[in-house]
Amino acid sequence: MTERPVGLRDHGVGLALCVAYVSVLLGTASAIGMSRDEGIYVQAAESYAGWVARLWHEPKAALEQGAIDQAFRVNREHPPLMKVLFGVGHLAQERWHLFSTESASFRFAGMLSAGLLVWLIYIFGARVFGRTAGLFAALAYALLPRPFYHSHLNAFDVPITLANTAVIYAYYRSLGSRRWGYGCGALFGLALLTKHNSWVVPGILAIHFACLAFVERRARSAGVRRMALVPHALIACFTLGPLIFFAGWPFLWHDTFKRIGWYVGFHFHHEYYNMEYFGVNYFWPPFPMSYAWVMTLFTVPLTTLLLGVLGVIRELAALGEKLAAALRSQPTAAGEDWQRVDPRLTTVLLFGAMLAPLAIITLPSTPIFGGTKHWFPAYPFLALFAGSMFSAFIELAVERWPKLRVPGMPIVAGTFLLAPGFVETAHSHPFGLSHYTVAAGGVPGAAELGMNRQFWGFTTRSLVPYLREVLPNGGNVYICDTIYTAWVMLVRDGLLPDNIRATWDIAQADYALVHHEKHFAEIDHQIWTTYGTVKPAHVLTYDGVPIISVYKNPRSQR
Amino acid sequence: MLRVWTVALGLVVVVAALELIAHALIVTHVPADGDYEAAAKLVRSQLLPRDLIAAAPAYIDPLLRLHLGDRIPLAMAGRSDDAGYERMWVVSIRGALPPDAPRGTPEFERQFGRVRVLRYKLGKSRVLMDFVQNLPAAEVSLARNGVDHRCPRRTGGVPRGGGLGRPVLMPIPERFECDPGRPWLFAGSIVMEDLSNTPRYCVWQHPQGEEPVSVRFADVPLGDELVFYGGVYYEHERMREGGPIQVDLSINGRRRGGMTHRDGDGWQRIVVPSGTPQEQRGEVRIDVRAKNPDKRSFCWAASTRRKPAAGGDISVITANRPTLTGAVPNERPQPRVAQ
Numbered sequence: 077m078t079e080r081p082v083g084l085r086d087h088g089v090g091l092a093l094c095v096a097y098v099s100v101l102l103g104t105a106s107a108i109g110m111s112r113d114e115g116i117y118v119q120a121a122e123s124y125a126g127w128v129a130r131l132w133h134e135p136k137a138a139l140e141q142g143a144i145d146q147a148f149r150v151n152r153e154h155p156p157l158m159k160v161l162f163g164v165g166h167l168a169q170e171r172w173h174l175f176s177t178e179s180a181s182f183r184f185a186g187m188l189s190a191g192l193l194v195w196l197i198y199i200f201g202a203r204v205f206g207r208t209a210g211l212f213a214a215l216a217y218a219l220l221p222r223p224f225y226h227s228h229l230n231a232f233d234v235p236i237t238l239a240n241t242a243v244i245y246a247y248y249r250s251l252g253s254r255r256w257g258y259g260c261g262a263l264f265g266l267a268l269l270t271k272h273n274s275w276v277v278p279g280i281l282a283i284h285f286a287c288l289a290f291v292e293r294r295a296r297s298a299g300v301r302r303m304a305l306v307p308h309a310l311i312a313c314f315t316l317g318p319l320i321f322f323a324g325w326p327f328l329w330h331d332t333f334k335r336i337g338w339y340v341g342f343h344f345h346h347e348y349y350n351m352e353y354f355g356v357n358y359f360w361p362p363f364p365m366s367y368a369w370v371m372t373l374f375t376v377p378l379t380t381l382l383l384g385v386l387g388v389i390r391e392l393a394a395l396g397e398k399l400a401a402a403l404r405s406q407p408t409a410a411g412e413d414w415q416r417v418d419p420r421l422t423t424v425l426l427f428g429a430m431l432a433p434l435a436i437i438t439l440p441s442t443p444i445f446g447g448t449k450h451w452f453p454a455y456p457f458l459a460l461f462a463g464s465m466f467s468a469f470i471e472l473a474v475e476r477w478p479k480l481r482v483p484g485m486p487i488v489a490g491t492f493l494l495a496p497g498f499v500e501t502a503h504s505h506p507f508g509l510s511h512y513t514v515a516a517g518g519v520p521g522a523a524e525l526g527m528n529r530q531f532w533g534f535t536t537r538s539l540v541p542y543l544r545e546v547l548p549n550g551g552n553v554y555i556c557d558t559i560y561t562a563w564v565m566l567v568r569d570g571l572l573p574d575n576i577r578a579t580w581d582i583a584q585a586d587y588a589l590v591h592h593e594k595h596f597a598e599i600d601h602q603i604w605t606t607y608g609t610v611k612p613a614h615v616l617t618y619d620g621v622p623i624i625s626v627y628k629n630p631r632s633q634r
Numbered sequence: 635m636l637r638v639w640t641v642a643l644g645l646v647v648v649v650a651a652l653e654l655i656a657h658a659l660i661v662t663h664v665p666a667d668g669d670y671e672a673a674a675k676l677v678r679s680q681l682l683p684r685d686l687i688a689a690a691p692a693y694i695d696p697l698l699r700l701h702l703g704d705r706i707p708l709a710m711a712g713r714s715d716d717a718g719y720e721r722m723w724v725v726s727i728r729g730a731l732p733p734d735a736p737r738g739t740p741e742f743e744r745q746f747g748r749v750r751v752l753r754y755k756l757g758k759s760r761v762l763m764d765f766v767q768n769l770p771a772a773e774v775s776l777a778r779n780g781v782d783h784r785c786p787r788r789t790g791g792v793p794r795g796g797g798l799g800r801p802v803l804m805p806i807p808e809r810f811e812c813d814p815g816r817p818w819l820f821a822g823s824i825v826m827e828d829l830s831n832t833p834r835y836c837v838w839q840h841p842q843g844e845e846p847v848s849v850r851f852a853d854v855p856l857g858d859e860l861v862f863y864g865g866v867y868y869e870h871e872r873m874r875e876g877g878p879i880q881v882d883l884s885i886n887g888r889r890r891g892g893m894t895h896r897d898g899d900g901w902q903r904i905v906v907p908s909g910t911p912q913e914q915r916g917e918v919r920i921d922v923r924a925k926n927p928d929k930r931s932f933c934w935a936a937s938t939r940r941k942p943a944a945g946g947d948i949s950v951i952t953a954n955r956p957t958l959t960g961a962v963p964n965e966r967p968q969p970r971v972a973q
Contacts, residue, residue, distance in 0.1 A: 355969050356969070356970050356972050357831060358972050360872075360873070378653045379653055382646055382649050386642055386646070390639070468639070469639075469642075469646065472636070472639055473643065476640060492647075492650060493647075493650050495650065496650055496657065500653075500657060503657070503661065513653075513657075514652075514656040514660065518657065518660035518661070519660075520693075523691070523693040524691045524728065524730070556797075580795060580797065581795060582793070582796035582803060583792050583793045583803065584792070588796070592693075595798065596798070597827055597831045597833070598800070598801075598827040598831075598868060599796065599797065600833070601712075601825040601827050601833050602796055602802065602803050604711065604833070605708070605802055605825050606803050608708075610699050610706050610707075610708065610711045611699050611703020611706070612696060612699060612700050614700070615696045615700045619660070620664035620665055620727070621693055622693065622696040625696045
């Protein structure tokens with residue numbers, strides 16, 4: 077595999093993709109209510125950003141342990157980088173009113189991460205498989221329904237996907253340049269500051285480097301030296317990475333080891349939450365090992381998935397063929413055969429980066445409560461393989477049917493093969509977590525199979541018009557799975573009047589919501605017993621599948 | 635090799651086309667609200683007192699209740715079986731049937747757009763008395779040092795809170811209150827979620843310890859058998875950490891059967907013989923106790939019934955049996971649960 081040159085024009089294309097994607101995200105974000113996690117990160121972002129502002133104005137006071145602890149104790153189970161950026165977005169909003177809503181200001185850093193990721197996928201793909209493949213890969217990723225939903229949020233799942241992909245890209249570049257090795261270490265530090273999914277990356281790189289070293293040694297034993305075997309990137313990851321992590325998280329500046337221990341321990345002994353899968357509510361290990369694979373099948377557009385899988389097969393087969401030829405070759409032809417084998421083993425790197433997140437979730441002890449977001453870092457690589465396959469198909473088609481060698485053919489073919497992703501992603505909005513592809517029979521098919529319908533309570537946003545209609549003079553709403561800060565954000569965004577208030581008392585509420593998720597059925601039953609009726613006043617549906625039931629309290633005077 | 639990849643290319647093109655077509659079909663086959671409305675109108679117009687209304691597939695249950703919820707009492711929504719009903723209405727989409735629908739052809743069927751209405755005959759109801767619905771007529775007591783203390787009937791009060799981890803919001807509107815200091819120590823009709831997340835309309839009868847909490851019904855038509863279902867609230871059972879609960883069923887002062895509920899049993903059914911030709915009416919007493927009553931949120935449903943005609947397959951079951959796998963006829967099947 078020869079590395080293709082990538083120039084300024086390519087970055088222009090990447091930038092255009094990034095801007096377009098962020099624009100779409102900004103334009104569609106207000107239809108998505110804040111999720112539980114976002115609500116917590118908003119609190120943290122305000123706290124951290126307050127500290128940053130204080131550091132600017134009174135650095136000495138800000139650097140005292142009390143000030144640091146007070147600001148950073150909120151949500152200390154996750155590192156601060158993205159929360160600081162969410163908060164900075166909000167500070168910018170307060171000063172310059174850049175965004176149409178407050179929630180968009182918190183979410184902008186997350187959206188920007190998604191845009192940068194699309195840019196990076198294009199560059200990575202263009203460099204490894206060519207521009208056609210890079211462009212297809214970037215668009216194929218952008219048109220994945222679940223990542224599209226998560227790309228709107230002030231959460232860490234898309235940013236860590238960007239960070240991990242960037243580390244792997246930098247590592248790939250470092251195999252030909254020491255400078256990129258340092259870059260890889262620095263990026264790994266930022267990944268550590270983003271989310272704990274980054275912990276797995278050095279493992280991927282180390283395994284890849286071991287494979288690479290093994291193959292290189294075999295080549296050298298045949299008298300062919302192709303590259304230096306110094307793991308600059310890995311060394312930088314283990315030195316620069318932790319330093320940046322420590323420097324970038326003020327909360328670790330005091331009681332360092334105790335606090336790092338707490339942080340690591342929190343994730344190694346993470347609480348388990350509920351997740352429905354084929355009609356069973358899983359809440360405790362062992363979790364089904366098929367989960368990540370079936371959910372990938374049910375949520376990634378089938379065409380993209382098929383292209384990705386075929387791409388993996390094709391690239392691995394090609395590598396295997398060349399490697400086998402080199403290993404078998406006679407000493408006289410060895411040089412030529414070994415030169416044909418990609419010295420960086422790029423396919424192995426991309427395949428490992430795609431496989432690792434899925435393999436981790438496959439372990440029966442790994443919590444599955446976050447659905448697909450836990451293995452998002454696999455998707456850029458799936459998209460890259462899909463891009464490589466698309467590019468290969470274009471070449472194959474014009475080779476077999478020369479009449480197809482017309483200028484616009486790749487665009488027409490790409491549009492056709494990306495159309496399912498586009499249609500399903502567009503249709504998934506704003507119910508991203510409820511969306512399932514045709515492989516599951518769509519949203520109704522998945523509901524019938526007993527797949528999780530949603531989590532995080534963000535769909536309350538879709539009820540805003542109904543609540544405004546039935547509570548013109550205000551009232552109390554039992555908000556079920558919606559976190560209070562997410563509800564308040566609906567008010568801060570001007571969507572709900574402040575006289576429609578959240579309550580945690582079903583009996584005191586004028587209306588009570590139930591987010592349909594299997595384990596939330598008990599809220600239905602609490603309401604039935606308390607209100608003496610099973611009849612909802614309204615049911616919010618998506619493709620005919622109930623998302624939220626709304627009950628009116630028979631004692632309400634509203 | 636070229637041939638293989640040409641086939642693969644063809645496959646990708648076909649899959650893309652099928653994916654687009656399938657998506658369009660799925661989206662356009664969603665029933666309109668008007669279809670449900672029309673179906674509900676028909677059911678409402680022909681509904682008889684002992685009719686059961688069910689939805690299939692299960693996920694459209696909230697939509698069924700949206701359109702017909704005023705005709706679905708708690709007892710129907712939280713039924714343990716269909717013995718109290720004589721006909722079953724099914725509001726169905728996508729060709730689905732409820733798992734407890736009778737096998738065979740429905741006696742009535744009509745299509746409203748994408749919604750189908752079916753009606754099945756269930757046969758004459760064999761239920762003589764439903765204890766959950768007749769709870770207000772019962773006497774409830776709590777034993778202390780061998781002496782029964784009556785639990786007075788109370789109404790009113792505002793339940794607090796709402797959210798996961800609560801079997802029921804207390805106080806419920808009507809209950810027999812056994813100990814104001816221990817608000818969970820009451821008897822009352824509620825809907826509670828069982829181990830399989832299924833709603834159960836049942837009598838909450840939380841044990842207090844080794845001495846029983848008792849519910850007594852006087853002058854009960856005994857029929858041939860007493861069918862008793864019992865279970866514990868989902869979150870109090872799913873970790874399999876709680877101790878056993880002992881339930882004893884007595885008729886006219888003589889123990890006729892009982893169950894020992896162990897976590898993992900789920901919503902368990904037992905059938906005990908009740909009346910004889912000489913003993914047609916009598917007092918039924920249900921005692922619940924547990925050595926460790928912590929989080930033993932026991933709830934039960936029961937009725938006396940006539941035996942089915944000759945050839946019927948109701949058996950007397952006195953030992954625990956795995957209700958999560960072997961459903962008996964007419965019993966509302968329980969979904970699988972995480973082990």
